Amino acid sequence: MLKTFLTRSCQALLFSGLLACTHTAPKEQAHPMSEQTPANPAFEAYSARFLEALWELEPDWALQVGYFKHLDKVKIPDAAYRKRVIQFTEEQLQALKQLDKATLSRSQQVDAQLIENFLEASRWSLEKEQSYAWNPAQYNISPSIARLFEPNALSQEQRLRTALLYFKQARPYYAAAKAAIKDPTLEHTRLALTQHQGLSAEWQRTYLSNAKKSALSKQEKAAFQRELNNAVAAVDDYRSFLKTLEKRLVKGPARSFRLAPELYRQKFAYELGASLSADEVYAKALEARERTLARMDELAQKLYPTYLPGQALASEPKQRIRAVLNVLAQQHPDASRFRETIAAQIPELERFVREKDLVYLDPSKPLKVRDTPIYARGVAGASVDAPGPYAKGGETFYNVTPIAGESRETIASYLREYNNFTLQILNIHEAIPGHYTQLVHSNESPSLIKSILGNSTMIEGWAVYSERMMLEEGYGAQSPELWLMYDKWHMRVILNTILDYEVHIKGLSAEAGLTMLTNDGFQERAEAEEKWKRATLTQVQLASYFTGYSELYALRNELKSLEAKEFSLRRFHDRFLSYGSAPVKYIRELMLAEPSH
Numbered sequence: 001m002l003k004t005f006l007t008r009s010c011q012a013l014l015f016s017g018l019l020a021c022t023h024t025a026p027k028e029q030a031h032p033m034s035e036q037t038p039a040n041p042a043f044e045a046y047s048a049r050f051l052e053a054l055w056e057l058e059p060d061w062a063l064q065v066g067y068f069k070h071l072d073k074v075k076i077p078d079a080a081y082r083k084r085v086i087q088f089t090e091e092q093l094q095a096l097k098q099l100d101k102a103t104l105s106r107s108q109q110v111d112a113q114l115i116e117n118f119l120e121a122s123r124w125s126l127e128k129e130q131s132y133a134w135n136p137a138q139y140n141i142s143p144s145i146a147r148l149f150e151p152n153a154l155s156q157e158q159r160l161r162t163a164l165l166y167f168k169q170a171r172p173y174y175a176a177a178k179a180a181i182k183d184p185t186l187e188h189t190r191l192a193l194t195q196h197q198g199l200s201a202e203w204q205r206t207y208l209s210n211a212k213k214s215a216l217s218k219q220e221k222a223a224f225q226r227e228l229n230n231a232v233a234a235v236d237d238y239r240s241f242l243k244t245l246e247k248r249l250v251k252g253p254a255r256s257f258r259l260a261p262e263l264y265r266q267k268f269a270y271e272l273g274a275s276l277s278a279d280e281v282y283a284k285a286l287e288a289r290e291r292t293l294a295r296m297d298e299l300a301q302k303l304y305p306t307y308l309p310g311q312a313l314a315s316e317p318k319q320r321i322r323a324v325l326n327v328l329a330q331q332h333p334d335a336s337r338f339r340e341t342i343a344a345q346i347p348e349l350e351r352f353v354r355e356k357d358l359v360y361l362d363p364s365k366p367l368k369v370r371d372t373p374i375y376a377r378g379v380a381g382a383s384v385d386a387p388g389p390y391a392k393g394g395e396t397f398y399n400v401t402p403i404a405g406e407s408r409e410t411i412a413s414y415l416r417e418y419n420n421f422t423l424q425i426l427n428i429h430e431a432i433p434g435h436y437t438q439l440v441h442s443n444e445s446p447s448l449i450k451s452i453l454g455n456s457t458m459i460e461g462w463a464v465y466s467e468r469m470m471l472e473e474g475y476g477a478q479s480p481e482l483w484l485m486y487d488k489w490h491m492r493v494i495l496n497t498i499l500d501y502e503v504h505i506k507g508l509s510a511e512a513g514l515t516m517l518t519n520d521g522f523q524e525r526a527e528a529e530e531k532w533k534r535a536t537l538t539q540v541q542l543a544s545y546f547t548g549y550s551e552l553y554a555l556r557n558e559l560k561s562l563e564a565k566e567f568s569l570r571r572f573h574d575r576f577l578s579y580g581s582a583p584v585k586y587i588r589e590l591m592l593a594e595p596s597h
């Protein structure tokens, strides 16, 4: 899956070091689903108080979502801070309990649920998971400083003064980090080392030269230079602390990067907000792998004579599949026409969705395709880029990173990966009717809570579901080529889930993991290695795509059999999307409780 605003881990957790996703365009629009109960003003007041208290506690995160009231605060991640977070979750959960949920509008009920999930997950993370003690990579002041200088509403002087504050606080910040780290893993220690590499040179180069050119006073400029040097010293000190740790951990014993099975199961429940348990999703993924491989083999046998004429059919199913996939991957756009190819597909997808009446598309919000701006490049690919929740009236874009400047080898491998078939599936996933369409629907009942605490399992589940739904409804005219490539693409989602579970619960070895990804997933070695690394550094996030997809697919089938002849796919989709980015299990409750027509 591509890294995008939306596919990034959206699990916003207090103090977990994870970043929240920012995706909303807060504008009201007429929508086929209208509210039944009017909004309760008491709840609006509560959620405003909740957010204000949250931003006070999490000034870094506030900065990221474009809320600039707490620029004068820097979080020091010490024991006193963790105590305050626990207190905050308890107070807020208490306040939530006192609200009478029956008086809330549907949109507010979803908000209340999102807040509750968030608070419970945050408390669990601090009390049980305790990554603050084993993940040195969750401490880093650099991303917050970098964020200040991204395009935003701040003046250059405000940015520099806030950066100055971060530099000033670097020493107590890293002292708190060192005190908190008790039993780190080697993998997260190395990640922290990598992420703290070259910071001083980068700071000198960018921020210092900015400061010199700015309207800051002479004294402020001197202070900037001095505090930047102090911050560099604090980072160097943290790095030598990490290097000493690394040496000790290499000799062993060291804490394993694998989360204990019980913690994995709990984290799965808290962070994904799913109705299925980790074990149930894993069992489903194992079944799906077998089913998908069998179908891929059938398709490969069918396509073999066309694409490998005169060649004897390979005897092994996976050899047959690989051979056909390799030939199909040669059908790809020219590097120079990569963006145009994507842009040309968007109206096709729109037309198909309208013709088949699959889901409501807002005609006033066409998607704009553009080159990814320089500041947001780094990960090649395509992604939906929506303004942050506090950025008023911003536009939503489909960013496509130009690939022309890369090495010939990289371009060739990239184009094989994003060939004519997978590009279409990518566009369904990211744009229509995937992330972009879901985002537009979600904004029909706009609330800051939804855009800040939206459930990523639902968001990814919808995008993954929409790929399959489009093909089932006849997009691509049931072409076996497109279905085969779809299966390969979908296999990634299935294997992500199996890998994550087996790494943390069954102690899967690196070699066995890589073999699975390359053999069953037909992945390149480099892609598989990247995925293995991600599985050692994260837990449960890799399983969220398949989990959301499975829940949504099951919900659709449940309603289909309940409503029988009355069932309409269009109505199901519009209703499903009308609850905002709430956990699927919660949408299910609401859908089953309300009459559908």
Ligand code: ZN
Pocket: 001, 006, 007, 429, 435, 460, 463
């Ligand atoms: Zn996605």
